Amino acid sequence: MNALIVAFWLMLPAYIPNNCAALFGGGTPLDRGRILQDGKRFLGDGKTFRGTFAGTLCGLLAGLLQNQIAPVLGLPSFGSGFEQFSILLSLSLGAMLGDIVAAFFKRRMGLQRGAPLFIIDQLDFVLGAWLMSLLVAPEWFMQHFTFTIILVVLIITPILHRVTNIIGYRMGAKREPW
Numbered sequence: 001m002n003a004l005i006v007a008f009w010l011m012l013p014a015y016i017p018n019n020c021a022a023l024f025g026g027g028t029p030l031d032r033g034r035i036l037q038d039g040k041r042f043l044g045d046g047k048t049f050r051g052t053f054a055g056t057l058c059g060l061l062a063g064l065l066q067n068q069i070a071p072v073l074g075l076p077s078f079g080s081g082f083e084q085f086s087i088l089l090s091l092s093l094g095a096m097l098g099d100i101v102a103a104f105f106k107r108r109m110g111l112q113r114g115a116p117l118f119i120i121d122q123l124d125f126v127l128g129a130w131l132m133s134l135l136v137a138p139e140w141f142m143q144h145f146t147f148t149i150i151l152v153v154l155i156i157t158p159i160l161h162r163v164t165n166i167i168g169y170r171m172g173a174k175r176e177p178w
Helices: 003-024 049-073 081-108 120-136 138-144 147-171
Strands: none
Touching (some): 003 049, 003 081, 003 147, 049 081, 081 120, 120 138
16 A cells, blocks of 8 residues: 555544644633743643544544545554544544644743744644554554654655645634644
8 A cells, every 4th residue: 555645544533633623613722811930821822622622523533434434445444442432532632732732832932823833833743643642552553653654744744734724724714824
């Protein structure tokens, strides 16, 4: 199977959450407006309960759909039963948490919401998804995320990130095109 297709397939439950968080987010910020001792917001208004929940749910649902059609397409499965749920939740929630952790550090660096931080913005959610799925399902992760697949993900993700952000910006779902 083509490594590009497999890499995209495996990462789809992690790629979808941030886009859906931007589309369906808003409302109460995760930090509830808290300011830390450094005088800066903990996360900022861009990380909300609704966005985090919606993003995680969309990634999970996409993965469940993928698992239904995986055998027909000859693509990798995300497991079955509770293992499937655990893997998909770890990929989608892990992606959201990776982005949240990056927002925390961006606030500490004095960067405002939406300010670009090269490489971190493109890969924070990938690292979050990988770390969480490695912790939750190490055997599945090691079997599917081979060196080649990891390399392909690291190459295609910044490109996909840029393209989807431009689309989100033009749709009015994002305040900036990066």
